[in-house]
Amino acid sequence: MGASGKHLSLVQVHYPKNLPALLAFYQKNPRSLICAGGTSLLQSPVWNAPKETIQDVISLSQIPELTHISRTESYIEVGAAAPISQILGIGRHVLSAALESALTRVANGAVRNLATLGGSLAFSDRWLSLVPVLLLLDVRLELRRQSGGEWVPIAKFLERHPLFRPGEMLTRIRIPLEEWNVQHFQIYKSHAFGPLNQLSWCALAQAEKGYLERFRMAVGAPAGLIIRNRELENTVSGKKLPLSLKELAPLQEQLQQTLENVQPRLSFIQKQLMTRTTYWFLLRYLTDLWEDLP
Amino acid sequence: MIIDFTLNGKPESLTVPAEKRLPDILREDFKLTMTSTGCRRGECGVCLVLLNGRPVSSCLIPAFRLRGNSILTIEGFQDNPEYFDIIQGFLIGNYEPCEHCLSSRILAVHALLEVNLRPTEQEIIENVAFINCRCTDFSSLCAGIAEAGRLKEARSHGR
Ligand SMILES: Cc1cc2nc3c(=O)[nH]c(=O)nc-3n(C[C@H](O)[C@H](O)[C@H](O)COP(=O)(O)OP(=O)(O)OC[C@H]3O[C@@H](n4cnc5c(N)ncnc54)[C@H](O)[C@@H]3O)c2cc1C
Ligand code: FES
Ligand code: FES
Numbered sequence: 001m002g003a004s005g006k007h008l009s010l011v012q013v014h015y016p017k018n019l020p021a022l023l024a025f026y027q028k029n030p031r032s033l034i035c036a037g038g039t040s041l042l043q044s045p046v047w048n049a050p051k052e053t054i055q056d057v058i059s060l061s062q063i064p065e066l067t068h069i070s071r072t073e074s075y076i077e078v079g080a081a082a083p084i085s086q087i088l089g090i091g092r093h094v095l096s097a098a099l100e101s102a103l104t105r106v107a108n109g110a111v112r113n114l115a116t117l118g119g120s121l122a123f124s125d126r127w128l129s130l131v132p133v134l135l136l137l138d139v140r141l142e143l144r145r146q147s148g149g150e151w152v153p154i155a156k157f158l159e160r161h162p163l164f165r166p167g168e169m170l171t172r173i174r175i176p177l178e179e180w181n182v183q184h185f186q187i188y189k190s191h192a193f194g195p196l197n198q199l200s201w202c203a204l205a206q207a208e209k210g211y212l213e214r215f216r217m218a219v220g221a222p223a224g225l226i227i228r229n230r231e232l233e234n235t236v237s238g239k240k241l242p243l244s245l246k247e248l249a250p251l252q253e254q255l256q257q258t259l260e261n262v263q264p265r266l267s268f269i270q271k272q273l274m275t276r277t278t279y280w281f282l283l284r285y286l287t288d289l290w291e292d293l294p
Numbered sequence: 295m296i297i298d299f300t301l302n303g304k305p306e307s308l309t310v311p312a313e314k315r316l317p318d319i320l321r322e323d324f325k326l327t328m329t330s331t332g333c334r335r336g337e338c339g340v341c342l343v344l345l346n347g348r349p350v351s352s353c354l355i356p357a358f359r360l361r362g363n364s365i366l367t368i369e370g371f372q373d374n375p376e377y378f379d380i381i382q383g384f385l386i387g388n389y390e391p392c393e394h395c396l397s398s399r400i401l402a403v404h405a406l407l408e409v410n411l412r413p414t415e416q417e418i419i420e421n422v423a424f425i426n427c428r429c430t431d432f433s434s435l436c437a438g439i440a441e442a443g444r445l446k447e448a449r450s451h452g453r
Contacts, residue, residue, distance in 0.1 A: 009311035013295065013358040039336055039354050047313075057312070059358060085348070108424035109402075111336045113348040114355075 302370025383442025
C-alpha cells in the first residue's frame with residue numbers, strides 16, 4: 001500500500017453506477033464538474049483555480065450506458081463517454097471516411113484513449129476538429145436531465161448559450177450512416193500559421209447519374225467558430241458534372257463574400273486556407289477529374 | 295480519498311488527494327521513478343503508461359480516475375519476456391532511444407504489438423511515433439519494431 005504525505009483535498013469525487021443515479025445527483029448538484037476523459041477539464045481554469053469550498057466532481061468512468069456503442073442499418077449510436085479510440089475501433093468500413101479522418105487527427109493515441117466524443121462536444125473551445133464533420137453528417141445529440149430528455153440536431157445544439165441547462169448533460173450521439181461518394185477532411189495545425197490560424201475544413205458530396213445530388217461544406221476555426229453556408233451548397237447541388245471552370249468562379253466569389261461577413265473577423269491566412277482548400281476540392285473532385293471516382 | 299486500483303499487477307489501496315496526478319503518485323507514493331514527464335499537458339507522450347492495457351498520458355490522469363483500473367508502468371513490465379523482445383528488437387534495428395523517452399516507447403510498442411505483430415508505418419506513426427523526439431529517425435524506429443514483432447512472434451511459436 002502506498003502512503004501520501006498530503007491527503008487534504010477540496011475535491012470530492014462521485015462515481016454514479018448508472019445513468020439514473022448520475023442524473024439524480026447532477027440535478028441536486030448542478031454546479032458539479034462532469035469528468036469524462038478529463039483531458040480538457042484538468043487543463044481548465046475552473047479546475048486549476050484555488051478552491052475555497054468543496055468542488056464536487058462526477059466521474060463518468062463507471063457508467064456502462066455512457067460508453068456503449070451500437071449500430072443499426074441507418075446510424076451508429078455512441079455513448080457520450082466512449083473514448084475516441086473506441087469509436088475508431090468501429091472500423092473504416094463503417095465509419096464515414098471524413099469522420100474517421102477527423103477522429104484520427106485529434107491529439108495523439110495516448111490522448112485518444114482517454115478523450116471522449118461527448119467531452120469534445122461539450123467543450124466549445126475544442127470544436128475545431130470534430131464539429132464541422134459531425135455537423136455535415138447531421139448528427140443528433142441526446143440531452144438528458146432527471147426529468148426527461150430530448151434528441152437535438154447538432155446544428156441546434158451549437159446555437160445554444162449556454163450549451164446545457166442546469167442538471168442537463170449529453171448522453172448519446174447518433175451518427176447517420178448516409179452514403180457520400182466523396183468525403184474530405186483537412187486540418188491545418190501547422191506551426192507555419194500559428195495556433196490562432198488553425199483551421200479544419202470538411203466537405204461531403206454525393207453524385208448520381210452524372211449530377212451532383214448533394215454537396216455540403218463546413219469549416220471550423222479556434223474558439224468554437226463554425227462556418228457553413230447553405231446558399232453556397234445549394235448553388236452547387238443539382239449541377240451536371242463535371243463542373244466547368246466557368247461555373248467555379250461565382251462559387252469562389254460567393255465563398256469570399258461569406259468569409260468577409262464572418263464575425264469575429266477571420267485572418268488573411270484563415271481566408272486563404274479556406275478558399276484555397278475549397279477550390280482545390282472542387283477542382284479535384286467535381287471537374288474533369290470526376291470520372292476518376294470510385 | 296482512498297483509491298483502490300491495480301498497479302503492475304498488484305492490488306493497491308492508496309490514500310491520496312483526488313486531484314494528484316499519476317506521475318506524482320508513481321514517484322512519491324510508490325517510489326517508481328522510471329516514468330518521465332515533459333509537458334504535463336498530454337502533448338509530448340513521454341509520461342505514457344498503460345491503463346487497462348491501453349497507452350495513455352499519465353499526466354492527464356488524476357488519482358480519482360484510477361479507481362477500479364489497472365496501471366502498468368515500465369517497472370512492472372521489465373520482468374516480461376515481451377520486454378526483452380522489444381529491447382533486443384530495438385538493438386537489432388539500430389534504434390536506441392534515450393533514457394527520457396525509453397520507457398514510454400517500450401510500453402507504446404508493447405501495446406501495439408499486442409494487437410498487431412506486423413504494424414504498418416501508419417500504425418507506428420499513430421501509436422508510437424507521436425512520442426516527441428528529435429534525436430532518432432523514423433526508419434530505425436520502424437526497423438526496431440519490425441524486429442521486436444518478429445522476436446515476439448517466434449517466441450510465441452516456441453522457436
Ligand atoms: C494534448 C492534447 C491535444 C488535443 N488536440 C485536440 C485536437 O487536435 N482536436 C480536438 O478536437 N481536440 C483536441 N484535444 C482536446 C480533446 O479532444 C478534448 O480534451 C477532449 O475531447 C475532451 O474530452 P474529455 O472526455 O477528455 O472531456 P473532459 O475533459 O472530461 O470534459 C471537457 C468538458 O466537457 C464537460 N463534459 C464532458 N462530458 C460531458 C457530457 N457528457 N455532458 C456534458 N458535459 C460534459 C466537462 O464538464 C468539461 O467541462 C486535445 C487535448 C489534448 C490534451
Ligand atoms: S508529460 Fe507530456 S504528455 Fe505527459
Ligand atoms: S527523445 Fe528520447 S530518443 Fe529522442
